[in-house]
Amino acid sequence: MNSSGRRKQEATGPRDRRAHRPLEKDRDVQLSKALSYALRHGALKLGLPMGAGMRPNCEVAVFINGPLALADGIPFFRSANGVILTPGNADGFLLPKYFKEALQLRPTRKPLSLSDNEGTECQSGPRHTSRGRTMIQQ
Numbered sequence: 001m002n003s004s005g006r007r008k009q010e011a012t013g014p015r016d017r018r019a020h021r022p023l024e025k026d027r028d029v030q031l032s033k034a035l036s037y038a039l040r041h042g043a044l045k046l047g048l049p050m051g052a053g054m055r056p057n058c059e060v061a062v063f064i065n066g067p068l069a070l071a072d073g074i075p076f077f078r079s080a081n082g083v084i085l086t087p088g089n090a091d092g093f094l095l096p097k098y099f100k101e102a103l104q105l106r107p108t109r110k111p112l113s114l115s116d117n118e119g120t121e122c123q124s125g126p127r128h129t130s131r132g133r134t135m136i137q138q
Contacts, residue, residue: 060112063101064094074098 070076074094077085088094102112
């Protein structure tokens with residue numbers, strides 16, 4: 001308390017809260033936002049086998065040309081649990097030009113074509129299925 005009988009306000013602010021700082025300037029918040037966004041769009045795992053950490057309903061594995069994507073400015077992050085995440089391009093997509101190979105995992109494991117003349121879903125444009133339906137690999 002000060003001489004007027006009021007409680008002295010600390011530098012930490014009311015109720016011991018930290019002083020406000022602009023969120024856009026906080027690197028941790030920026031990274032957290034990017035990772036949060038990426039979790040909704042593209043979670044990647046390094047290599048096969050994919051058992052640990054892979055959702056049981058994962059139907060397709062897509063192998064990514066990481067060096068090409070990085071060269072084109074696509075950011076990638078590694079989460080604390082080792083998952084590789086990407087927010088994709090400015091529109092939130094990881095375009096098919098970065099796909100090296102696709103593999104159907106269920107019901108049986110077999111390669112999928114990425115060629116234009118096959119009319120594959122991969123080449124018709126980026127598609128997002130419900131969360132956990134597709135696993136992208138680097």
